[in-house]
Amino acid sequence: MHMQHHDREHGPPVVPVKFVLDDPEGLTGSDQKEHTLMGGEGESLLELAMEHGINIEHACGGVCACSTCHVYVEEGMKSLAESTEAEEDRVEEAPGLQRNSRLACQCVIQGKGPIQVRVPAWNRNAVKEVPH
Numbered sequence: 001m002h003m004q005h006h007d008r009e010h011g012p013p014v015v016p017v018k019f020v021l022d023d024p025e026g027l028t029g030s031d032q033k034e035h036t037l038m039g040g041e042g043e044s045l046l047e048l049a050m051e052h053g054i055n056i057e058h059a060c061g062g063v064c065a066c067s068t069c070h071v072y073v074e075e076g077m078k079s080l081a082e083s084t085e086a087e088e089d090r091v092e093e094a095p096g097l098q099r100n101s102r103l104a105c106q107c108v109i110q111g112k113g114p115i116q117v118r119v120p121a122w123n124r125n126a127v128k129e130v131p132h
């Protein structure tokens with residue numbers, strides 16, 4: 001499914017967001033584990049990652065209707081939009097749930113960062129169980 005990248009206007013890319021990939025090969029086709037990207041206010045972590053070739057799964061297209069975009073926010077939770085009840089209900093279905101679990105499509109950048117996110121290795125496998 002395609003994401004509507006241009007639906008949302010976002011601010012200048014001045015917020016550092018470090019993505020740590022447990023399965024870099026699967027998500028980017030290279031073995032580079034850490035990627036520091038610059039995000040803009042109003043942009044979701046999913047959009048930011050996708051723009052830079054980090055293919056986090058997003059089976060529902062980024063509308064909080066699956067849990068394949070599950071990530072761990074290791075730093076900078078305060079620089080992201082707060083989790084909604086809908087997101088919490090969804091993320092509970094994700095494998096490997098932790099206290100810092102979020103759905104990347106719902107993590108809209110709101111502060112100055114820095115932000116650090118870990119993308120679990122099973123991000124990529126989870127989608128296979130979701131019917132297309």
Ligand code: FES
Nearest residue numbers: 060062064069105
């Ligand atoms: S892409 Fe489906 S919930 Fe984020």
